[in-house]
Amino acid sequence: MAGDPHDMPFFDEDDAPRFDSARAPAPQSGPSGIAARAMAARQGHNNPPDYLKGLNPEQRQAVETTEGPVLVLAGAGTGKTRVLTTRIAHILSQGLAFPSQILAVTFTNKAAREMKQRVGILVGEAVEGMPWLGTFHSIGVKLLRRHAELAGLRSDFTILDTDDVIRLIKQLIQAEGLDDKRWAPRTFAQMIDGWKNKGLGPDEIPEGDARAFANGRGRELYRAYQDRLTTLNACDFGDLLLHPIRIFRQHHDVLAEYHRKFKYILVDEYQDTNTAQYMWLRLLAQRPKQPSSPRSRGEDAGRQMRGGANVSEASSRPSPGPADHPLPVNGERERNLVNICCVGDDDQSIYGWRGAEVDNILRFEKDFPGATVIRLERNYRSTAHILGAAAHLIAHNEGRLGKTLFTDRPDPEDPKVNVHAAWDSDEEARAVGETIEAYQRDRHKLNDMAILVRASFQMRSFEDRFIEIGLNYRVIGGPRFYERQEIRDAMAFFRVVAQGADDLAFERIVNVPKRGLGDATIRQIHDTARALRVPMLEAAGKLAESDELKPKPRAALREVAANFARWQSLLDTTPHTELAETILEESGYTDMWKNDRSADAPGRLENLKELIRSMEEYESLRAFLEHVALVMDAEQNEGLDAVSIMTLHSAKGLEFETVFLPGWEEGLFPHQRALDEGGRSGLEEERRLAYVGLTRAKKNLHLWFVSNRRIHGLWQSTIPSRFLDELPEAHVEVQEGGGSNYGGYGNPYGGGAFASGRGGFSAGRQNPYGASRFDSLGSPSGGFAGRGDQKGGAAGQERGQGGAFSNSYATPGWARAQQNRTEATSRNWGTRSGHQVERIGYGEVDSGYGAGRTSVKGRTIEGELVAKSVADQPSAFKVGDRVFHQKFGNGNISAIDGNKLTIDFDRAGQKKVLDGFVTAV
DNA sequence: CCCGTCATCATGGCT
DNA sequence: TGATGACGGG
Numbered sequence: 001m002a003g004d005p006h007d008m009p010f011f012d013e014d015d016a017p018r019f020d021s022a023r024a025p026a027p028q029s030g031p032s033g034i035a036a037r038a039m040a041a042r043q044g045h046n047n048p049p050d051y052l053k054g055l056n057p058e059q060r061q062a063v064e065t066t067e068g069p070v071l072v073l074a075g076a077g078t079g080k081t082r083v084l085t086t087r088i089a090h091i092l093s094q095g096l097a098f099p100s101q102i103l104a105v106t107f108t109n110k111a112a113r114e115m116k117q118r119v120g121i122l123v124g125e126a127v128e129g130m131p132w133l134g135t136f137h138s139i140g141v142k143l144l145r146r147h148a149e150l151a152g153l154r155s156d157f158t159i160l161d162t163d164d165v166i167r168l169i170k171q172l173i174q175a176e177g178l179d180d181k182r183w184a185p186r187t188f189a190q191m192i193d194g195w196k197n198k199g200l201g202p203d204e205i206p207e208g209d210a211r212a213f214a215n216g217r218g219r220e221l222y223r224a225y226q227d228r229l230t231t232l233n234a235c236d237f238g239d240l241l242l243h244p245i246r247i248f249r250q251h252h253d254v255l256a257e258y259h260r261k262f263k264y265i266l267v268d269e270y271q272d273t274n275t276a277q278y279m280w281l282r283l284l285a286q287r288p289k290q291p292s293s294p295r296s297r298g299e300d301a302g303r304q305m306r307g308g309a310n311v312s313e314a315s316s317r318p319s320p321g322p323a324d325h326p327l328p329v330n331g332e333r334e335r336n337l338v339n340i341c342c343v344g345d346d347d348q349s350i351y352g353w354r355g356a357e358v359d360n361i362l363r364f365e366k367d368f369p370g371a372t373v374i375r376l377e378r379n380y381r382s383t384a385h386i387l388g389a390a391a392h393l394i395a396h397n398e399g400r401l402g403k404t405l406f407t408d409r410p411d412p413e414d415p416k417v418n419v420h421a422a423w424d425s426d427e428e429a430r431a432v433g434e435t436i437e438a439y440q441r442d443r444h445k446l447n448d449m450a451i452l453v454r455a456s457f458q459m460r461s462f463e464d465r466f467i468e469i470g471l472n473y474r475v476i477g478g479p480r481f482y483e484r485q486e487i488r489d490a491m492a493f494f495r496v497v498a499q500g501a502d503d504l505a506f507e508r509i510v511n512v513p514k515r516g517l518g519d520a521t522i523r524q525i526h527d528t529a530r531a532l533r534v535p536m537l538e539a540a541g542k543l544a545e546s547d548e549l550k551p552k553p554r555a556a557l558r559e560v561a562a563n564f565a566r567w568q569s570l571l572d573t574t575p576h577t578e579l580a581e582t583i584l585e586e587s588g589y590t591d592m593w594k595n596d597r598s599a600d601a602p603g604r605l606e607n608l609k610e611l612i613r614s615m616e617e618y619e620s621l622r623a624f625l626e627h628v629a630l631v632m633d634a635e636q637n638e639g640l641d642a643v644s645i646m647t648l649h650s651a652k653g654l655e656f657e658t659v660f661l662p663g664w665e666e667g668l669f670p671h672q673r674a675l676d677e678g679g680r681s682g683l684e685e686e687r688r689l690a691y692v693g694l695t696r697a698k699k700n701l702h703l704w705f706v707s708n709r710r711i712h713g714l715w716q717s718t719i720p721s722r723f724l725d726e727l728p729e730a731h732v733e734v735q736e737g738g739g740s741n742y743g744g745y746g747n748p749y750g751g752g753a754f755a756s757g758r759g760g761f762s763a764g765r766q767n768p769y770g771a772s773r774f775d776s777l778g779s780p781s782g783g784f785a786g787r788g789d790q791k792g793g794a795a796g797q798e799r800g801q802g803g804a805f806s807n808s809y810a811t812p813g814w815a816r817a818q819q820n821r822t823e824a825t826s827r828n829w830g831t832r833s834g835h836q837v838e839r840i841g842y843g844e845v846d847s848g849y850g851a852g853r854t855s856v857k858g859r860t861i862e863g864e865l866v867a868k869s870v871a872d873q874p875s876a877f878k879v880g881d882r883v884f885h886q887k888f889g890n891g892n893i894s895a896i897d898g899n900k901l902t903i904d905f906d907r908a909g910q911k912k913v914l915d916g917f918v919t920a921v
Numbered sequence: 922c923c924c925g926t927c928a929t930c931a932t933g934g935c936t
Numbered sequence: 937t938g939a940t941g942a943c944g945g946g
Binding site for chain 2: 136138237350480650674
Binding site for chain 1: 937938942
C-alpha cells in the first residue's frame with residue numbers, strides 16, 4: 001500500500017483538466033502516457049469515437065451526459081455495465097479527468113472486478129490508475145487508513161468479520177452480567193449492523209431501539225462495543241462507512257480535499273444503497289452551496305439527515321452538515337451539483353432486508369435537482385415472451401419509477417414461458433433433471449442453464465437428484481472459502497503475527513491445536529492484559545514468566561509466546577508464503593489435521609494449501625490479510641460444464657439461456673417471512689425478486705410449483721404462488737404433464753402421469769387470495785383457465801391483484817382435486833404407466849445408494865459442489881465395455897471414476913451415469 | 922478436555 | 937427433518 005503512487009498526495013494532479021473546460025482539447029502534455037494513449041484512440045471531431053459505436057441512442061446519451069447529476073434507470077439486460085464502463089472510457093478519453101479523479105463504486109467485489117476489467121479493455125492500462133474504483137467498503141478502508149487518527153484508530157487497524165464481532169459482543173454481554181441466551185450476541189450484532197446501515201452511532205439510535213435489547217441497556221452496550229473496537233484498533237464493516245462519514249462531517253478540510261479530487265462519481269446498483277452509503281455519497285457529491293440560498297440549505301440539511309434519528313448530532317453542532325459549510329469555492333461560481341451518475345433499477349431492488357433503501361433511487365431527482373434521468377429499456381437479453389411475462393408481473397408493484405422493457409428482435413419461434421406443476425419437491429427435481437437432459441440432448445450446454453431457488457434448502461432435492469443421475473452441477477454461493485474453520489484458524493495465526501495486538505485472533509488460536517489452555521487460563525490472560533493494558537499476546541508472555549500458572553499451562557503458554565516472537569521476527573526477512581507455511585507447520589496446525597481421522601480432514605489440508613497458494617499474488621502478509629478481510633470470496637473453477645444452482649438473490653446480474661425457477665408456491669415464494677415482516681413492501685420486494693428471476697433467462701424459462709413441500713420436516717400442502725397468476729396468459733404456456741415438457745422430446749415418464757388423479761394442490765386449504773387458475777392444474781380435466789377452456793363460470797371472480805385472469809375455484813377440476821387429495825397423499829406410484837416402472841427402478845437403485853452415500857460431503861471442492869462418485873468400490877466395468885442403459889440405449893464406456901461412468905452413447909451422446917443404471921451387453 | 926445428548930430453530934448472505 | 941450449539945458426565 002505504502003508504495004502506491006496514487007496513495008500519497010491528494011493534489012498531485014491539480015493541473016488536470018477541469019470539467020468546466022470539458023470540451024477543451026486535451027492538455028498538451030497529457031495526464032499520463034496511458035491516458036494519452038486512450039485519448040489517441042479518439043477519432044476526429046465529427047466521427048464518434050470507436051467506443052461509442054454500437055451504443056443505442058439512450059446508452060449513448062447516458063455516456064455522453066457527463067455533466068451534472070444523471071440517473072440511469074437501467075432495466076435488466078439493457079447494457080448497464082456497458083454504459084458505466086463506456087462512460088468512464090469517455091471521460092478519460094475526452095480528457096475530462098484523470099483516472100485518479102474518478103470515483104466509481106460498486107457493491108460487490110465481483111462487480112468491481114468486472115468493471116475494472118471492462119474499462120481496461122476500453123482504455124488499456126489507464127484503468128490501473130483508477131485507485132478509486134472499488135466497493136463502498138474497499139474505498140472506505142482506503143479513506144480510513146489515510147485518516148485513521150481522526151477516528152481514533154491507527155492506520156494499521158484490523159477489520160473484523162462477522163464471526164469476530166459476535167465473539168466480541170458475547171464477551172461484552174457476559175461482562176455486563178447479562179444472560180447470553182436471553183440476549184443473543186448474534187441478534188445484537190444484527191441490530192448494530194442495522195443501526196450502522198442507517199448511519200447511526202450509539203448516541204443517535206432511537207430510544208425504542210436502545211431499550212429493546214438487554215433490559216434497556218442497548219445503547220450502553222453499543223457504546224461499549226465501539227469503545228472496545230477502538231481499544232482493539234479494529235473496526236467492523238459498518239465502520240468502514242461510518243468513520244469516513246464522521247470524518248467528513250467533522251473535518252471539512254478533509255472533505256474539501258475529496259471534493260476537489262473527485263471530478264466524477266459513478267455508482268453502480270444505486271437501488272441497493274443503504275442510508276449510510278447514501279450519506280457517504282451525498283457528502284462527497286454535494287458541493288458547498290452559495291450562501292445566497294439559505295432556504296435550500298435548510299431543506300438540504302433535512303435531507304442529509306434523512307433516515308435520521310441522528311438529529312441530535314446535527315443540532316449539537318453549529319453547522320447541520322458539511323454540505324452547508326461555506327467552503328472556499330475555487331473562486332468561481334461553482335455549481336453545487338457534482339457530476340454524479342447513478343445507475344440502477346428500482347425493479348431489481350431485492351436487498352431491503354439488509355438495509356437497502358429503494359427510496360434512494362426513487363428520490364434521486366429530488367436529491368439532485370436538475371438531474372438528467374435516462375431510461376434504458378431496450379433489452380438485449382430475453383425474448384418477447386419473457387419480457388412480456390416479467391413486465392406484467394412487475395406492473396403489480398406500486399411505487400416504481402416505471403420502465404417497460406422491450407426487444408426489437410421478436411421471434412415468433414421463441415418459446416413461451418412454461419409453467420409446470422409437480423407433486424412434490426422430489427418430483428420437481430426429477431422433472432427438472434429430465435428437462436435439462438432433454439436440452440442437453442439438443443446440444444445445449446449445461447453451463448447455459450441455471451436453477452434459481454428462493455431458499456437454499458430447495459437446492460438439496462436438486463443436488464440429490466443430479467448426483468443420482470450423474471448430472472454435473474455447481475452450487476454458486478455456498479459456504480465460502482474464507483469462512484471455513486481451517487482457513488479462519490490459519491488466518492488468525494497470520495493476524496497475530498502481523499498485528500500482535502489482534503486479541504480476537506489470538507484468542508481464537510491460543511489453544512489450537514489443543515495444548516491444555518482452558519477457559520481458566522484464557523481468562524487469566526485476559527485479566528492480565530486488562531490490568532497491564534497490553535495486548536493478550538504480550539500478557540501471555542508475561543504470565544508465562546511468572547508463577548501465576550500451574551506448570552502445564554505455563555509451559556504451553558511460554559511456547560506460544562516464543563513461537564509468535566520468532567515468527568514476528570521473520571516477518572520482514574522471510575517471504576510471506578514461506579513464513580505462512582512455517583507458522584502452520586511449527587504451530588502444529590497442519591499436523592493437527594493430518595492426525596484427524598474425520599472424513600473432511602484431507603479437504604481441509606487441501607484448503608490450507610490453496611490458501612498458501614493464493615497468498616503468492618500478494619506483496620506481503622499484510623496486503624493479503626487486507627484482501628481477505630474485504631474480499632471474502634474465492635474464485636470458482638469454470639472449466640466444467642455444469643448446471644448452476646443458486647438462489648435468486650445471487651443470480652442478480654447473471655443471465656442464462658435456459659432458466660428453471662422452482663418452488664413458486666405461497667409461503668415459499670413469496671416467502672412467508674417476507675410477508676410477515678415486510679407487509680406490503682415485503683411482498684413487493686418478493687415480486688421484484690421474481691422479476692429478477694424471470695429476467696435472467698434469455699430464451700427458455702420454466703417455472704415450477706409443487707403441491708406438497710416438506711418444510712422443517714413436515715409435509716405441507718401448498719398453493720401456487722400468486723405470482724403465477726400475475727403472469728400474462730399471452731406469454732405463458734402451461735405444461736399439464738408435470739414431467740418434463742420440452743418441445744419435441746418425449747418425456748420418459750409420460751407427461752400425463754402426473755395428472756393421474758393426483759392434482760390436489762391446495763385443495764383443502766383456503767387460498768386467501770381467492771382461487772388460482774393453477775389450483776386445478778394437473779387434475780384429469782386439465783382445467784386451466786388460460787388454455788382455451790376458459791372457466792366462464794368463474795369469470796366474475798377476478799382477483800384484485802392478478803385480476804387479469806378468471807379463476808377456476810368452482811371448476812370440476814378443483815372439485816376432483818379436492819376429492820383426490822387423500823388418495824394423492826399416499827403417493828401411489830403404482831398407478832403409473834410403463835415408463836414409471838423405470839422410475840421405480842430408479843427408486844430401488846436409490847435406496848441401494850443410501851448406504852453408499854455416506855461420503856456425500858466429499859463432493860465439496862473449493863466451494864464448488866460437483867456431482868461426483870460417491871462409492872468407494874471400483875466399478876465392475878472397465879473402459880471400453882459396451883453397455884446398455886434404459887434411457888440412453890447402447891454405448892461404450894469412455895471413462896470410469898469410482899462407480900460413475902462416462903459413456904459415449906450411440907444416440908444420446910456422452911453421458912455420465914452411475915454403473916447401477918447400465919448392464920453389460 | 923472430550924464426547925454424547927438434548928434443545929433449538931430454521932430466507933436472502935453482500936462487505 | 938437436520939444442523940448447530942450448549943451442557944454435563946466421564
